[in-house]
Amino acid sequence: MEAILEKYKSIAEGDVSVWFKVTTVDEFPEDGGLCIKYKDKQIAVFNFTRKNKWYACQNVCPHKMEMVLSRGMLGDSEGIPKIACPMHKKTFSLETGENLNGDLDAIATYPVKIKDGFVFVGFEE
Amino acid sequence: MKTIIVIGNGMVGYKFCEKFVKKTSKENFKVIVFGEEPRPAYDRVHLSAFFKNSDAKALELAPINWYSDNAIELISNQRITDIHRATKTITTVSDKEYSYDYLVLATGSSAFVPPIKGTEKKGVFVYRTIEDLEGMLSYADEIKKKNPNAKAAILGGGLLGLEAGKAVMDMGLEPHIVEFAPKLMPRQLDMRSSQVLQLKLESMGLNIHLSKATNQILGNGSITGMEFGEDDVLDVEMLVISAGIRPRDELAKTCDLEMGVRGGIVVNNKMQTSDPTIFAIGEVALYNQMIYGLVAPGYEMAEVAVDQILGDTTIMSADIDMSTKLKLIGVDVASFGDPFMPASKGHSILFEDKTKSLYKRINVSHDGKKLLGGILVGDASDYNMLHQIFLNGMAIPENPEELILGSRGEGGSSFGSAMDLPDSAQICSCENVTKGDICNPILEGECSSYEDIVSCTKAATGCGGCKPMVVDLVNETLKSLGKEVKETICEHLDYSRQELYGIIKIKQLKNYNEVLDACGKGDGCEICKPLVASIFASLYNDTANKEDVIQDSNDKFLANIQRNGTYSVVPRIPGGEITPEKLIVIGEVGKKYNLYTKITGGQRIDLFGAELNDLPAIWKELIDAGFESGHAYGKSLRTVKSCVGSTWCRYGMDESISFAIELEDRYKGLRSPHKLKGGVSGCIRECAEARGKDFGVIAVEGGWNLYVAGNGGATPKHALLLAEQIDNETCIKYLDRFLMYYIRTAAPLMRTAAWLDKLEGGIEQLKKIVVEDSLNLATELETEMQFLVDAYECEWKQAIESEETKKRFKHFANSDDRDDNLVFVPMREQNMPKHWEN
Numbered sequence: 027m028e029a030i031l032e033k034y035k036s037i038a039e040g041d042v043s044v045w046f047k048v049t050t051v052d053e054f055p056e057d058g059g060l061c062i063k064y065k066d067k068q069i070a071v072f073n074f075t076r077k078n079k080w081y082a083c084q085n086v087c088p089h090k091m092e093m094v095l096s097r098g099m100l101g102d103s104e105g106i107p108k109i110a111c112p113m114h115k116k117t118f119s120l121e122t123g124e125n126l127n128g129d130l131d132a133i134a135t136y137p138v139k140i141k142d143g144f145v146f147v148g149f150e151e
Numbered sequence: 152m153k154t155i156i157v158i159g160n161g162m163v164g165y166k167f168c169e170k171f172v173k174k175t176s177k178e179n180f181k182v183i184v185f186g187e188e189p190r191p192a193y194d195r196v197h198l199s200a201f202f203k204n205s206d207a208k209a210l211e212l213a214p215i216n217w218y219s220d221n222a223i224e225l226i227s228n229q230r231i232t233d234i235h236r237a238t239k240t241i242t243t244v245s246d247k248e249y250s251y252d253y254l255v256l257a258t259g260s261s262a263f264v265p266p267i268k269g270t271e272k273k274g275v276f277v278y279r280t281i282e283d284l285e286g287m288l289s290y291a292d293e294i295k296k297k298n299p300n301a302k303a304a305i306l307g308g309g310l311l312g313l314e315a316g317k318a319v320m321d322m323g324l325e326p327h328i329v330e331f332a333p334k335l336m337p338r339q340l341d342m343r344s345s346q347v348l349q350l351k352l353e354s355m356g357l358n359i360h361l362s363k364a365t366n367q368i369l370g371n372g373s374i375t376g377m378e379f380g381e382d383d384v385l386d387v388e389m390l391v392i393s394a395g396i397r398p399r400d401e402l403a404k405t406c407d408l409e410m411g412v413r414g415g416i417v418v419n420n421k422m423q424t425s426d427p428t429i430f431a432i433g434e435v436a437l438y439n440q441m442i443y444g445l446v447a448p449g450y451e452m453a454e455v456a457v458d459q460i461l462g463d464t465t466i467m468s469a470d471i472d473m474s475t476k477l478k479l480i481g482v483d484v485a486s487f488g489d490p491f492m493p494a495s496k497g498h499s500i501l502f503e504d505k506t507k508s509l510y511k512r513i514n515v516s517h518d519g520k521k522l523l524g525g526i527l528v529g530d531a532s533d534y535n536m537l538h539q540i541f542l543n544g545m546a547i548p549e550n551p552e553e554l555i556l557g558s559r560g561e562g563g564s565s566f567g568s569a570m571d572l573p574d575s576a577q578i579c580s581c582e583n584v585t586k587g588d589i590c591n592p593i594l595e596g597e598c599s600s601y602e603d604i605v606s607c608t609k610a611a612t613g614c615g616g617c618k619p620m621v622v623d624l625v626n627e628t629l630k631s632l633g634k635e636v637k638e639t640i641c642e643h644l645d646y647s648r649q650e651l652y653g654i655i656k657i658k659q660l661k662n663y664n665e666v667l668d669a670c671g672k673g674d675g676c677e678i679c680k681p682l683v684a685s686i687f688a689s690l691y692n693d694t695a696n697k698e699d700v701i702q703d704s705n706d707k708f709l710a711n712i713q714r715n716g717t718y719s720v721v722p723r724i725p726g727g728e729i730t731p732e733k734l735i736v737i738g739e740v741g742k743k744y745n746l747y748t749k750i751t752g753g754q755r756i757d758l759f760g761a762e763l764n765d766l767p768a769i770w771k772e773l774i775d776a777g778f779e780s781g782h783a784y785g786k787s788l789r790t791v792k793s794c795v796g797s798t799w800c801r802y803g804m805d806e807s808i809s810f811a812i813e814l815e816d817r818y819k820g821l822r823s824p825h826k827l828k829g830g831v832s833g834c835i836r837e838c839a840e841a842r843g844k845d846f847g848v849i850a851v852e853g854g855w856n857l858y859v860a861g862n863g864g865a866t867p868k869h870a871l872l873l874a875e876q877i878d879n880e881t882c883i884k885y886l887d888r889f890l891m892y893y894i895r896t897a898a899p900l901m902r903t904a905a906w907l908d909k910l911e912g913g914i915e916q917l918k919k920i921v922v923e924d925s926l927n928l929a930t931e932l933e934t935e936m937q938f939l940v941d942a943y944e945c946e947w948k949q950a951i952e953s954e955e956t957k958k959r960f961k962h963f964a965n966s967d968d969r970d971d972n973l974v975f976v977p978m979r980e981q982n983m984p985k986h987w988e989n
């Protein structure tokens with residue numbers, strides 16, 4: 027199980043060496059998310075329209091190790107953008123990955139950038 | 152890194168872990184807990200609740216994964232047999248060895264079984280663990296089968312014995328309490344209060360035998376009676392021994408720790424035993440030469456031990472408060488401070504009224520300024536206040552009798568509200584929470600509700616005795632801030648559901664962002680989004696396809712999410728009636744997509760384990776064969792269960808299947824604050840269990856009886872009669888009104904039964920509104936319902952007909968691959984998800 031989590035490490039914008047082109051912006055629901063596949067990783071990407079921001083994080087929820095976070099619900103907790111897991115509503119900051127309503131391990135977050143109507147997610151390799 | 156080993160996972164051992172987790176970052180310590188019982192720590196104080204529902208889970212102090220989530224290793228079902236102080240190791244019953252840096256003994260106590268001949272006989276029990284209770288329950292069943300008038304005795308008339316007596320009575324056995332002393336609850340009550348209590352208990356059906364020394368227990372293999380004197384015999388078929396406790400100090404003997412003459416492991420005020428690296432807490436610890444058989448001192452000991460290990464200087468209070476209030480048994484009994492006080496220390500004021508089973512006594516200091524203790528029987532409503540006055544040494548009225556008699560002779564009590572207490576007053580003694588701990592976070596804006604206070608202070612989570620006072624303090628403090636005491640939705644919407652429903656309706660708001668912009672703040676969350684979605688649905692009958700991003704987990708994908716992230720598929724089968732052709736279609740779909748199939752408790756079929764990618768194809772096949780969504784995922788109408796009725800049944804009085812189908816078709820897709828279920832039975836034999844539903848219709852001579860607001864589930868409730876002998880048309884009219892009124896006014900996730908409970912005036916008021924139209928709302932409610940009925944669309948049909956919606960059902964946005972993380976395992980002849988590892 028831990029092996030799954032090993033694959034996901036937060037990446038800062040400055041450390042990105044590969045900007046992976048995902049799909050077009052208009053494939054994404056407003057204020058919603060989708061899951062994308064990059065190599066052997068599953069990444070949840072969110073179009074937080076209300077905040078006019080994009081976020082990405084691991085798709086696996088550290089609570090029960092299911093690949094479900096992209097199907098969760100966006101929101102904020104005192105200004106911190108967050109994603110609520112659809113299974114048991116554990117919530118995670120989309121900025122730091124921190125578990126906001128419990129003490130689960132933080133999730134990995136990834137930088138997102140939009141260019142010419144396309145969505146790109148940043149990885150190290 | 153240091154290792155702490157805790158032996159005993161009972162109430163106090165658990166509290167140690169909980170306080171430990173709160174106070175330290177776990178990196179510096181490794182905690183291993185051993186428990187002899189097969190399950191994690193549970194609430195022994197409320198053990199008797201197990202007789203009502205046999206629900207061991209409900210008693211758990213924390214679920215099993217709490218331990219691993221907090222990096223505590225819990226090893227249950229494993230007794231420790233030896234401690235080796237020289238090597239700082241312990242040995243388990245299966246001969247494994249573990250090393251420790253600190254050892255915490257929280258082994259509690261066991262029931263004391265007096266040395267009477269025959270206690271080993273079948274049918275003799277003690278009252279301490281869940282297993283004891285399970286044993287009693289099944290034994291009681293057995294003897295009741297042979298003898299419906301079977302008797303059972305309790306040995307011991309103390310606090311616990313009386314509780315056990317009530318439990319035995321509730322099991323349907325004739326209860327007899329046998330006490331050695333000449334009075335009940337000898338440690339808490341004086342002679343006169345014992346007599347008042349005895350009369351009251353006897354009037355409730357408990358038989359009391361005082362001053363009885365038991366010579367032996369009679370019976371050949373199984374107990375048949377108890378013998379006191381030569382000709383003094385009581386025939387009983389079961390006995391529960393509740394004659395006190397004995398500390399489980401056997402481990403101290405294996406390693407020569409200092410012990411008391413009558414048992415117990417000696418500790419100092421740091422909870423250290425004679426070996427400073429070994430601590431003892433709870434009912435095994437002998438502090439001030441006393442064993443304290445109550446949770447509150449045990450919890451304080453746990454806190455002291457945690458602090459001491461972490462290097463703090465907290466020490467145990469010198470005086471331990473032994474005040475107690477008897478719970479559960481249907482008569483108020485409480486004693487606090489020094490209940491018996493000799494005349495040399497002060498004087499007592501007594502009030503007794505045997506006709507009303509009332510006894511009150513307070514003990515006051517000679518100067519008349521301090522309350523030293525007291526006893527209350529029959530009415531302990533003032534216990535919390537008196538206890539507080541005693542604990543905090545507060546000034547008492549010039550005429551102290553007012554404390555028990557009220558200032559004007561009767562009624563009105565002479566002390567003000569809980570708000571008059573000093574900030575340092577201890578309100579919750581189990582968790583050591585003071586009035587200040589409760590009021591200050593509210594005054595400082597950190598907490599704003601009873602729930603907030605409970606979750607940040609843990610007040611009222613122990614014995615629960617302080618709950619009314621905590622509620623008062625929270626409400627009074629909120630009021631003092633000019634805040635109305637109400638339940639608001641969340642940080643984004645400062646309204647109740649009913650208020651928000653009104654706002655959205657009047658302003659005709661149509662999407663989530665409009666609502667947030669019009670009357671909320673921030674960007675929303677997982678609480679308010681689904682709630683707003685449900686209000687839209689109730690107002691406009693929007694299906695969950697509109698604004699899927701604000702729908703709850705299940706609604707978003709029109710299917711129930713399963714343990715492994717797959718989904719279940721439940722086609723509607725109105726009234727449970729289905730043709731063989733349609734059954735074949737379901738079977739074929741199940742086979743094709745490799746789904747686990749099961750008949751549900753709602754008279755239909757559930758297909759489990761569908762992958763997100765397959766949902767549209769599965770539903771296309773079902774819809775092509777004439778099925779519709781069963782809304783098993785929604786807070787909406789589920790099923791209207793039917794029995795065969797006069798179509799086939801020789802007793803049937805009316806067409807219950809036809810009417811069930813008509814009702815299910817009428818209200819299908821109706822979204823509401825919580826799910827809705829209905830039932831129609833063809834006669835009063837009630838095979839459709841209609842009275843266990845939110846609405847139930849039963850055929851009687853001359854029409855249908857309509858019942859509302861029942862449910863099964865966690866808190867079962869029978870539906871109540873709303874109207875009698877009505878025809879189909881009237882029934883539908885009343886149902887429209889009832890359902891619509893519920894949808895408009897209920898709180899989120901509130902079933903109809905809970906809603907009716909809260910409705911002022913209850914069922915009588917509901918009858919006035921629905922049947923007599925007292926609020927002049929009937930036409931409006933019927934029109935609104937008709938609008939919703941007409942607006943119905945099958946949301947799965949919508950979903951598969953739109954390319955846009957279908958996109959939602961893909962696991963990856965940039966690939967047609969499936970989720971490679973899914974693992975199924977075989978289960979009989981089908982598949983199930985692999986179990987979670989944590």
Ligand code: SRM
Binds near residue numbers: 713750790828866
């Ligand atoms: C499938 C089924 C069990 C079965 O295998 O038979 C079932 C399965 C679930 N029930 Fe149920 N309940 C099922 C009949 C019942 C019944 C029996 C009945 O309807 O006659 C009850 C008691 C009657 C009642 O509701 O009054 C019942 C009382 C509950 C409750 C407790 C409700 C309450 O008010 O206390 C919940 C929890 C909730 O809704 O919050 C619940 C919740 C659930 C959920 C939805 C839990 C969840 O959110 O995932 C389960 C979804 C399973 C799935 O993935 O599809 N289920 N559930 C039954 C589906 C019936 C159907 O055809 O739609």
Ligand SMILES: Cc1cc2nc3c(=O)[nH]c(=O)nc-3n(C[C@H](O)[C@H](O)[C@H](O)COP(=O)(O)OP(=O)(O)OC[C@H]3O[C@@H](n4cnc5c(N)ncnc54)[C@H](O)[C@@H]3O)c2cc1C
Binds near residue numbers: 186232259260
């Ligand atoms: C029916 C009932 C009602 C009660 N009502 C009240 C009340 O209203 N108010 C109140 O204040 N108190 C009440 N009590 C008392 C209260 O439950 C106890 O004070 C409390 O449970 C003591 O906690 P503890 O952890 O010291 O002991 P326990 O809860 O008994 O836990 C000790 C645990 O250690 C385990 N253990 C023992 N030896 C070993 C070993 N060698 N290796 C591994 N594990 C071991 C035992 O199996 C047990 O699980 C009640 C008790 C009962 C039985």
Ligand code: SF4
């Ligand atoms: S009772 Fe209902 S909710 Fe509980 S496990 Fe069974 S199906 Fe799930």
Ligand code: FES
Binds near residue numbers: 111
């Ligand atoms: S699996 Fe995500 S909250 Fe439980």
